[in-house]
Amino acid sequence: RHYERVHLHTAKRFSSLPFAPFPRDYPRYVPRDLFVDYLDAYAQRFDLRPRFGETVRAITRRGRSWLVDTTTGPLHASNVVIASGNNAEPLMPGFAGADTFKGRKLHSADYRNAMPFAGQPVLIVGMGNTGAEIALDLVEGGARPTISVRGGVHIVPRELLGVPIQMIGMAARLMPQRINDALFPIILDLALGRLEKYGLKRPKQGMLQQISEASRIPTIDIGTVSKIREGAIKIVPDIAEITEQGARFADGRHGEFDAIIFATGFRPGYAKLLEPGVQPERSGVNARASE
Template sequence: MEHQVDTLVIGAGPAGLAVAACLKKRGASCIIVDRAAEVGSSWRHHYDRLHLHSDRDRSTLPYLSFPAGTPRYPSREQVIEYLERYARHFELVPHFNEEVRTVRPHDSGWITTTPASVYHSRRVVVATGYNAVPYLPRWRGQERFDGPMLHSSEYRNGESFRGQSVLVVGFGNSGGEIAIDLHEHGARVAIAVRGPVNVVPREIFGIPILAISIVLSRLPARLADALAAPLVRLSIGDIARLGFRKLPMGPFTQIKTTRRIPLLDIGTVKLIREGHIEVFGDIREMGETQVTFDDGRSRDFDAVVAATGFHPRSDYFLAPQGDILDVEQARQPGSGEKKSGLHYCGFIVSATGMLREIGIEAQRVADEITRIEHHSGETR
């Protein structure tokens, strides 16, 4: 089946829905396609315990708030319900079960193919996000390990690990919360941390860290780090005493230079301090049950959960087109993409919250598209 549309939006997660709603508000038409069967598919596959690490009031998409009575940090289920409500509110009906195979420039627009359809559009918005393809590294001897080894995308809850010794690999927000969940389900938990880290509290004196970050983000990164450092030390303490190596840069500089978010602590540090979670360095080698770390220590584990992150997948369907686009690293919309009709939403890593940034970016993308349409209409 062939479709003609002004703008094709790839992805029915928060970014794709937000762009489509913003376009609709501006009187522009679009079609959303998604490989899954429902909106917000990545949220549906996260672990049960997951809550937003950014607060509700600063995590809404454009033009629609969370329902009254939603807690400050919504649960996974509440985020899914919000995304469903958002799609209903704006009457967004994505074309589901359509995995994009190719996106190629053609004449004055783009041709996008799925197994079921061919879409001819003047513009394409890639809104597939970072959490598209689980990243699972390889460790020496990994094939010898006898127990279950799963990526965080496969983890649901700690019930099946009750009474077992479990190693969580990775100290990002997923790793930190999964470690808590395992402990709460009666597992013996350790965390393998590959390199130096930053840890910040989710709240300082009852104020969401995101609210503070929004204010400080207006400053140069180093100055923002210097101002935040005393508050972080007061709330978190000296993480070196807990077995971590601290990054030589603060969290704002970390995000700016490495595009990685520091751990937003929701209780992991307390459990480490109380001795409920043991901290190790990087994995050197694995045996049938034994894991040896880079400092020479070894421990036996029944299972491993790899909270090692994800890769975006736009390079799966976007063939390199010279100067038009760069699929090795998704970028925020710039002059090249405006000219070519290719836009991204949901790929910017920000200290001020992913969903908040998606909302800002979606409005910017919609403004760019409608400005171009208006200009094209005047010149035809």
């Protein structure tokens, strides 16, 4: 369900599954198709048997075991691991006027490639990693993308002096957070330039503070920033309302678009599967589930 050009933004050295590093001939940042090949090989090696196209409807306690109700029938298990992550269900914001828009609306989960949007003005809502990469994909595919950014955004290059930013971030954790949050803006301005003049402001929270307190990772740039500098990708503020032909923004401007892509994130979907009392706490653990 991911768009076709997606690559891991983290280096393969730190992104493999247990007991099976990525093949040596894989690039540092693994593309979608090779990652699928890797998962298939992993499942075969460890005799994992995924059941595709099967939806779990409910998970309930049955004495000391669990009953998993699926679309193809019940399953019984001593233990259940819900590994759907935080990105299970697309999150669609409720903008005023959204129902009046006459163009195409879709969530980033439904975006595949730029082909259907070639030559069209397209609004992307949100500039996380997905929104930034979709905007780049669109401009490379002949579309005219504009990104709506609600607040500040931390943007980092994928590499600094040939070193993956992930490794730099890991090393930076050895220093006090306040020092890192003071130094990183200076380093990033040298690497990417001052982006405020393009409409991209940093949040008040420091980058590492935002990661630790809000679990929000920075946007890892793989070419979007250069397209913004060129003027090929436009930046606008938050949406005030959606209109029949496009959107009106917080600064009063109005833009006309043929499509709006909501790169507005996801939410966990596991809570609805579990009966009250065993839903996990914020930490992901509920001690009562094992009672």
